[in-house]
Amino acid sequence: MTSFFLKKRSRFLEQKNRYGRADIITAARDWKTLLIIAGAIAFFIVIWNTRLFSRINDESLFQERVPRRATFMTIDRIRLEKVLETFKEKAARFDELSQQAPKVADPSISALVR
Numbered sequence: 001m002t003s004f005f006l007k008k009r010s011r012f013l014e015q016k017n018r019y020g021r022a023d024i025i026t027a028a029r030d031w032k033t034l035l036i037i038a039g040a041i042a043f044f045i046v047i048w049n050t051r052l053f054s055r056i057n058d059e060s061l062f063q064e065r066v067p068r069r070a071t072f073m074t075i076d077r078i079r080l081e082k083v084l085e086t087f088k089e090k091a092a093r094f095d096e097l098s099q100q101a102p103k104v105a106d107p108s109i110s111a112l113v114r
Contacts (some may be wrong), residue, residue, distance in 0.1 A: 055061040 052061075
């Protein structure tokens, strides 16, 4: 019985590296690849944030490219009165509706009974 397990074990150990290649996928290679990629991403993030910080510090990020001309618009009084009248109408409608009892349809009653 023990010879059977020894034979199986020896066959397994022989098959373990039967390809004889040095470029077998290993965990160390995978971790190295992941660390290099993470390092490259971190490097680019540091460069980007340094550039952004310097632009904010110089206040060049918030400056407009084309300066605006100073123009003043006068208020159209007729349009302003129309808007104010609309708000007065809405306030009156709100007061009217708030003093009435709400009309709520009861979903348990069919439409034919109403």
